[in-house]
Amino acid sequence: MNLFQKLEGMGHEQVVFFQHKDSGLKAIVAIHNTALGPALGGLRMWPYASDDDAVKDVLRLSRGMTYKAAVSGLNLGGGKAVLIGDPAKDKSEGLFRAFGRFIGSLGGRYITAEDVGTTVDDMDYIYQETDRVVGVHRVHGGSGDPSPFTAFGTLQGIKACLQKKYGHDDPGKASFAIQGAGSVGYYLAKFLSEAGAKVFVCDINAERVQHIVDEFGAEAVSTDQIYDVDANVFAPCALGGVINENTLPRLKFDIVAGSANNQLETNDHGTALEERGILYAPDYAINAGGLMNVAIELQGYDRDRAYRMVSSIRDIISRIFLLAERDGIPTWQAADRLAEERIAMISKVKIPYTKRFKDRLSGRRSHTTEMMG
Structure with a gap:
């Protein structure tokens, strides 16, 4: 795969690869577009046959999240994460906490959530390391299973x-x-x-x-x-x-x-x-x-x-x-036309998400995120 050619063709802003030997973490985060706000998209855990398959999946899924948020009228961009592994046997607290620390290092550009192969309990482990996660248990002020x-x-x-x-x-x-x-x-x-x-x-x-x-x-x-x-x-x-x-x-x-x-x-x-x-x-x-x-x-x-x-x-x-x-x-x-028209319209009054502003997550914690201005 010619990765940069692929990113240019699909319009991605950023793709990050994370690995943590001790926990066995092998993860990819793709941030497609942040014109409307920080990229939000779930964490999918799947035993991909190859790294190329994982990259192909995360690129396509993250682009879909951009269009999903836009057509839904949300002030969010599109992103996605994939974790390479078998959800039936490869999960551990260390795995998800390591992923949470990596997510925290992205400066608020990506917010993760539950997806195929992951659960609310997994999100709670991530939550112990970063507030850049939603879909956590209700005891933490979250919404639980989506x-x-x-x-x-x-x-x-x-x-x-x-x-x-x-x-x-x-x-x-x-x-x-x-x-x-x-x-x-x-x-x-x-x-x-x-x-x-x-x-x-x-x-x-x-x-x-x-x-x-x-x-x-x-x-x-x-x-x-x-x-x-x-x-x-x-x-x-x-x-x-x-x-x-x-x-x-x-x-x-x-x-x-x-x-x-x-x-x-x-x-x-x-x-x-x-x-x-x-x-x-x-x-x-x-x-x-x-x-x-x-x-x-x-x-x-x-x-x-x-x-x-x-x-x-x-x-x-x-x-x-x-x-x-x-x-x-x-x-x-x-559907694509509706999403693209909204992104184009908002992009004229709001530039990509990279400079600091304050918000609240579930009324349960304060945090800072990045927005360029």
């Missing part, structure tokens, strides 16, 4: 999709194929089942699937079969790149609307969905509920305010659909 909010926001986006496609917003009148039975997939299955919807579910972890089957009456399918399910809505809630040249011809769904990041292997696959008459809810817009929730910690966490903000995802998705229809462009492009 998964219910991500799922709730995804549900709001699904309602916008149903309204656009069928003229109603009742999930109980539709069927859903959920790919991924992790925390967000679990809560999405819960919300949909409570609404009376038919739910199919798959995951590489059979126990997670069985839990959803037993609790909500969902129907289990294999990880490969999920693409062939005869349902109205496909909800990817696992890893990215699932809409690709191999899976696209198999999809019989009317709607793709799920919480996974980077669902499209390339933007061309989003255009191909459009050409096949499949309505696509851009992933970084529909899954922004978790980000909205933890972002509120930066001002003092209020759960009711979080739910009100996350409810706005329905309007955001509807706005994207209106723009796509008005300009005759695919929905992925309409």
